[in-house]
Amino acid sequence: MTGHSGSIFDNSLFERRNELAELMSVIKGRRSIRRYEEKEVSEEVLNQLFEALKWTPSWANTQCWELIVVKSQETKHKLQGTISKGNPATKALVNAPVVLALGGKLESAGYYHGQVTTKFGDWLMFDLGLATQNLCLAAHNLGLGTVIVGLFDHDKAKEVLAVPPGYELVVLIPLGYPAKEPGAPKRREPHEFVHFDKF
Numbered sequence: 619m620t621g622h623s624g625s626i627f628d629n630s631l632f633e634r635r636n637e638l639a640e641l642m643s644v645i646k647g648r649r650s651i652r653r654y655e656e657k658e659v660s661e662e663v664l665n666q667l668f669e670a671l672k673w674t675p676s677w678a679n680t681q682c683w684e685l686i687v688v689k690s691q692e693t694k695h696k697l698q699g700t701i702s703k704g705n706p707a708t709k710a711l712v713n714a715p716v717v718l719a720l721g722g723k724l725e726s727a728g729y730y731h732g733q734v735t736t737k738f739g740d741w742l743m744f745d746l747g748l749a750t751q752n753l754c755l756a757a758h759n760l761g762l763g764t765v766i767v768g769l770f771d772h773d774k775a776k777e778v779l780a781v782p783p784g785y786e787l788v789v790l791i792p793l794g795y796p797a798k799e800p801g802a803p804k805r806r807e808p809h810e811f812v813h814f815d816k817f
């Protein structure tokens with residue numbers, strides 16, 4: 619039996635190989651995009667990104683994320699004012715038709731009954747990293763470009779977006795149709811970072 623009727627065993631080996639090739643092409647093809655076309659991002663596309671965010675794995679399924687979708691040019695300019703000097707994504711903050719601001723609830727991921735469970739404390743950064751990747755890969759698969767922006771004054775940006783106490787804002791993600799596809803920055807090879815049995 620072939621097709622998508624549920625179990626992975628329903629798919630032929632050929633189909634599964636194709637799916638893996640597609641997945642690898644999405645993973646490898648995503649680039650940080652810092653210049654965008656003057657083209658709106660539709661409601662439908664945004665909804666698909668929200669769905670990708672929804673399916674992010676998280677610590678004990680705590681789903682600590684909160685997403686603010688910024689379309690107002692005035693707000694984008696204010697966010698640009700929080701970007702650290704020399705950040706290559708500075709222009710992207712106002713040129714992108716949409717900026718996604720991703721943050722989350724503190725003391726949720728990594729906690730059990732209000733107590734920290736590991737030496738790493740709050741796992742918010744970890745879960746938001748996964749959420750960010752889900753958003754960026756889904757956007758790329760839909761023909762959109764993103765750039766993850768982490769270098770800015772987080773407290774000032776929190777004020778701009780009225781983020782309440784108990785929550786942090788972690789990344790800003792300009793989103794739009796790419797005006798320019800940059801080349802891929804060099805990566806370390808697996809043999810440089812993969813260890814077998816011991817470090």
Ligand SMILES: Cc1cc2nc3c(=O)[nH]c(=O)nc-3n(C[C@H](O)[C@H](O)[C@H](O)COP(=O)(O)O)c2cc1C
Binds near residue numbers: 766802
């Ligand atoms: C947590 C994080 C923070 C980042 N912050 C910035 C940033 O502030 N400005 C920027 O231009 N790019 C930023 N980037 C993008 C990286 O520079 C980029 O992912 C890296 O150079 C690899 O390029 P690629 O995304 O095209 O593969 C950030 C990426 C990550 C994962």
